[in-house]
Amino acid sequence: MSGPLLEAVGVSIQFGGLKALSDFNLSIHAGELQGLIGPNGAGKTTAFNVLTGVYQATQGDVRVGGQRVNGRLPHQINHAGLARTFQNIRLFRALTALDNVKVACRAQTALSDGSVGLGAKFREAMGNYRDWWRAMMLTPGFQAEEVELTRQAERLLEVMGLSHRRDEEARNLPYGEQRRLEIARALGTRPRVLLLDEPAAGMNTREKADLMVLIRKIRDDFQLGILVIEHDMKLVMGICEKITVLDHGETIARGAPAEVRSDRKVIEAYLGDSYLESQGGAA
Numbered sequence: 429m430s431g432p433l434l435e436a437v438g439v440s441i442q443f444g445g446l447k448a449l450s451d452f453n454l455s456i457h458a459g460e461l462q463g464l465i466g467p468n469g470a471g472k473t474t475a476f477n478v479l480t481g482v483y484q485a486t487q488g489d490v491r492v493g494g495q496r497v498n499g500r501l502p503h504q505i506n507h508a509g510l511a512r513t514f515q516n517i518r519l520f521r522a523l524t525a526l527d528n529v530k531v532a533c534r535a536q537t538a539l540s541d542g543s544v545g546l547g548a549k550f551r552e553a554m555g556n557y558r559d560w561w562r563a564m565m566l567t568p569g570f571q572a573e574e575v576e577l578t579r580q581a582e583r584l585l586e587v588m589g590l591s592h593r594r595d596e597e598a599r600n601l602p603y604g605e606q607r608r609l610e611i612a613r614a615l616g617t618r619p620r621v622l623l624l625d626e627p628a629a630g631m632n633t634r635e636k637a638d639l640m641v642l643i644r645k646i647r648d649d650f651q652l653g654i655l656v657i658e659h660d661m662k663l664v665m666g667i668c669e670k671i672t673v674l675d676h677g678e679t680i681a682r683g684a685p686a687e688v689r690s691d692r693k694v695i696e697a698y699l700g701d702s703y704l705e706s707q708g709g710a711a
């Protein structure tokens with residue numbers, strides 16, 4: 429297998445006096461499913477934001493597919509192969525499920541090559557103008573592209589078990605299905621690595637378990653690298669091969685679920701008394 433698809437090397441970020449992430453290291457290869465856990469405010473979402481270009485690292489490097497992506501914009505990093513979902517669902521609420529996914533698929537075909545600067549902005553603007561014109565004129569090329577995008581989006585809805593919601597507005601979908609639609613949208617950008625920020629938040633136990641099975645299946649079918657933030661320990665330990673634990677921005681443990689589960693620092697910092705109680709007193 430070739431090198432990592434996603435790498436963070438010594439990444440730190442500071443907000444004023446607060447070091448939200450310190451010397452964060454991560455490496456994800458194709459087909460790997462990893463977890464990122466930690467108590468509230470530990471720096472998990474900050475890590476996602478630095479990896480995806482929402483925040484710029486104060487120190488360290490982020491690499492996607494071996495390319496350094498520091499300084500790139502989120503959509504350019506997405507184009508390089510990294511997609512994410514958000515803790516707070518972000519969908520086009522008034523668009524149908526199908527159109528939500530189509531927009532993502534189209535964005536990937538239309539986006540720039542990841543270069544930055546005025547030249548790149550100009551090329552992107554010209555591309556947008558050309559696409560608008562083709563859409564207005566309903567050119568044969570545009571229509572053929574539409575058919576292909578619809579086919580791709582329908583397939584992703586099927587993968588996520590949402591075919592029956594194809595023509596419903598996103599806002600009318602039950603919460604759990606909105607979360608699955610977000611993943612379908614992320615997949616629409618044809619990533620090589622997928623970052624899922626609490627994908628099971630707000631779901632009931634059954635939905636959560638089903639979603640985890642689905643995440644594994646996506647990983648296998650698309651040969652993706654996946655990093656998932658999840659508060660439910662049992663779930664995250666049940667599906668991830670490797671887990672990184674953050675506390676106050678520091679990485680306090682990394683390893684297989686069994687190692688992490690029995691790590692004293694992790695138990696103290698994160699799992700705490702309630703976990704110990706749920707395990708009948710044993711770590």
Ligand SMILES: Nc1ncnc2c1ncn2[C@@H]1O[C@H](COP(=O)(O)OP(=O)(O)OP(=O)(O)O)[C@@H](O)[C@H]1O
Pocket residue numbers: 443446448466467468469470471472473474475
């Ligand atoms: N833009 C920002 N400006 C200032 N402080 C920030 C910013 N973003 C995050 N922080 C701070 O960084 C720390 C880490 O926050 P983060 O949201 O990454 O934690 P988390 O592990 O994702 O928590 P949760 O599990 O509650 O989502 C917190 O103290 C938070 O207040």
